[in-house]
Amino acid sequence: MHILLIASAYNSLTQRVHAELRDRGHSVAVERTPDGDAVREAVRRHEPRLVLAPMLRTVIPADVWTRYTCLVVHPGPVGDRGPSSLDYAVQEDAGVWGVTVLQADGEMDAGDVWATANVALPPLAKSDLYRGEVSDAALTAVLLAVDRFSSGTYEPRPQSAGYGQVSVRPYVRQDLRRISWEDDSTETVLRKLRAADSQPGVLDELLDGEWFLHGGHPEDQLRGRPGELLATRAGALCRATADGAVWIPELRPRRDAAGRPGVKLPATLALGDLLPLLPDLPAPLGLGEHRRTWSDIRYREEGPVGVLSFSFPGGAMSTEHCRRLLDAYRVACSRPTSVLVLGASRDFFSNGIHLNVIEAAADPAAESWANINAMDDLVEAVLTTTDRLVVAAVGGNAAAGGVMLALAADEVWCRAGAVLNPHYRLMGLYGSEYWTYSLPRRVGGPMAERLTSQALPVTATAALRHGLAERVVECGPEEFAGEVTRMAARLAPNPSTQSRIAAKKAQRERDEAVRPLAAYRADELARMLRTFSDPTAPYHRLRRAFVRKEPPRDTRPEEAAVAAGTAAC
Numbered sequence: 001m002h003i004l005l006i007a008s009a010y011n012s013l014t015q016r017v018h019a020e021l022r023d024r025g026h027s028v029a030v031e032r033t034p035d036g037d038a039v040r041e042a043v044r045r046h047e048p049r050l051v052l053a054p055m056l057r058t059v060i061p062a063d064v065w066t067r068y069t070c071l072v073v074h075p076g077p078v079g080d081r082g083p084s085s086l087d088y089a090v091q092e093d094a095g096v097w098g099v100t101v102l103q104a105d106g107e108m109d110a111g112d113v114w115a116t117a118n119v120a121l122p123p124l125a126k127s128d129l130y131r132g133e134v135s136d137a138a139l140t141a142v143l144l145a146v147d148r149f150s151s152g153t154y155e156p157r158p159q160s161a162g163y164g165q166v167s168v169r170p171y172v173r174q175d176l177r178r179i180s181w182e183d184d185s186t187e188t189v190l191r192k193l194r195a196a197d198s199q200p201g202v203l204d205e206l207l208d209g210e211w212f213l214h215g216g217h218p219e220d221q222l223r224g225r226p227g228e229l230l231a232t233r234a235g236a237l238c239r240a241t242a243d244g245a246v247w248i249p250e251l252r253p254r255r256d257a258a259g260r261p262g263v264k265l266p267a268t269l270a271l272g273d274l275l276p277l278l279p280d281l282p283a284p285l286g287l288g289e290h291r292r293t294w295s296d297i298r299y300r301e302e303g304p305v306g307v308l309s310f311s312f313p314g315g316a317m318s319t320e321h322c323r324r325l326l327d328a329y330r331v332a333c334s335r336p337t338s339v340l341v342l343g344a345s346r347d348f349f350s351n352g353i354h355l356n357v358i359e360a361a362a363d364p365a366a367e368s369w370a371n372i373n374a375m376d377d378l379v380e381a382v383l384t385t386t387d388r389l390v391v392a393a394v395g396g397n398a399a400a401g402g403v404m405l406a407l408a409a410d411e412v413w414c415r416a417g418a419v420l421n422p423h424y425r426l427m428g429l430y431g432s433e434y435w436t437y438s439l440p441r442r443v444g445g446p447m448a449e450r451l452t453s454q455a456l457p458v459t460a461t462a463a464l465r466h467g468l469a470e471r472v473v474e475c476g477p478e479e480f481a482g483e484v485t486r487m488a489a490r491l492a493p494n495p496s497t498q499s500r501i502a503a504k505k506a507q508r509e510r511d512e513a514v515r516p517l518a519a520y521r522a523d524e525l526a527r528m529l530r531t532f533s534d535p536t537a538p539y540h541r542l543r544r545a546f547v548r549k550e551p552p553r554d555t556r557p558e559e560a561a562v563a564a565g566t567a568a569c
Contacts, residue, residue: 020142079165080167111156211251213250216246232268310328319371384517413484
């Protein structure tokens with residue numbers, strides 16, 4: 001069946017629906033449609049049998065939905081209406097929520113219901129839930145709705161048909177998100193921060209300026225006057241609440257020096273010279289499970305298995321992120337384990353270099369060069385680990401250099417809901433991270449060319465089929481880390497593991513003799529340096545547009561999508 005996806009942005013859910021429908025044999029076109037005229041033009045050009053909107057902020061014109069069946073994915077249960085459904089659910093700690101696929105009609109979110117799915121919401125950030133539990137539920141509902149439409153016999157149910165009370169709620173304005181540091185408990189502050197973590201952030205006054213706060217994590221030991229800045233850690237700020245404290249990883253000025261909307265950055269970097277003298281409190285790698293504090297890199301051991309987990313906002317890895325993770329990786333490799341799991345977190349694995357930090361740098365070209373070299377150093381360390389098996393645990397989405405970081409491991413285990421974008425082209429880059437070595441050796445030359453040139457998202461199932469992954473783990477986001485650890489614990493004592501480690505070392509030596517890793521790196525970086533050094537290269541325009549949320553020049557996904565850096569939910 002020919003399906004047209006229309007979306008306000010080619011976001012994570014749109015990518016997943018696109019890839020999953022293609023896997024199931026449908027012909028799928030995707031168009032970015034910022035307004036009704038763009039919707040009309042997309043439908044006219046593609047003449048689909050079905051129109052599907054995974055994430056749409058605009059109204060579908062009546063002349064479109066009266067002619068075509070148009071299904072809209074709403075991240076709320078039946079009867080819930082409004083543009084901030086998931087924001088309310090997180091801020092009010094709903095616990096259980098839903099996703100509805102409904103038919104577009106004259107009233108927003110009021111159409112007949114084609115499918116629904118329930119979803120449990122653990123106390124986590126909105127964007128993490130959106131890419132995890134909500135995405136899983138949305139896909140279940142979308143596939144059911146598409147099957148029902150394809151059958152030609154299903155009659156959707158009006159929302160008035162026994163679904164319960166209708167609740168129409170407005171957009172969550174900043175006055176509803178505002179934090180009262182004097183009065184709000186830590187849990188209240190966390191709910192407000194989590195409900196706005198990726199977009200739009202919580203507007204607050206800090207150091208005589210207006211800042212959007214992004215992300216929030218509890219702190220169980222530090223205390224101070226409500227609103228007081230207490231400490232820093234790995235770029236984050238710790239701030240006192242009425243009864244405790246929270247860590248805030250990122251800040252965004254309301255306006256920059258040029259009067260433009262600010263860029264979201266690690267909190268201490270965003271503040272720059274405004275940051276007062278505060279104690280820097282690095283967290284030990286081996287933080288116990290009992291601690292309620294924030295750390296973006298952790299290490300633990302379960303017998304012969306080491307687990308090095310990391311979680312960077314938006315999956316973006318700055319120069320500093322890469323260097324700290326490399327230091328932690330070297331510590332993990334000094335431990336007497338036979339299997340090392342890299343990743344094992346529930347959200348993004350990695351999206352490669354940090355475009356926001358690069359854009360904010362005094363010299364973006366120089367910071368691009370430093371960042372890609374730091375990524376290469378990390379990937380090289382993984383590629384040259386020959387005394388144990390390394391498993392990349394991809395619990396969430398990965399793109400560009402983040403995919404190549406995973407491919408440097410001996411095995412890639414993907415959660416079933418993960419989406420991979422193994423390409424760089426959409427950001428105008430050739431790419432590095434030893435991809436010209438890692439990708440062809442896994443999938444073959446022709447498939448490597450296809451993946452990098454087509455620049456389309458790949459499901460975990462397709463990744464397994466193409467050779468990008470060795471296992472697909474069927475579980476929810478919350479269960480992934482535990483399941484991967486158990487799988488690794490079964491792998492470690494297997495009699496074949498030591499022979500595999502020996503064979504791996506021998507293969508690395510043979511590959512090095514044929515062509516050294518340094519040669520791959522030199523060739524890739526030579527191309528990257530030419531791009532970074534050329535102010536007219538498309539990379540600089542594409543990076544700037546992405547970071548500053550400027551609309552793409554084209555509505556096609558290959559121009560509208562982003563394959564690197566931080567990503568909106």
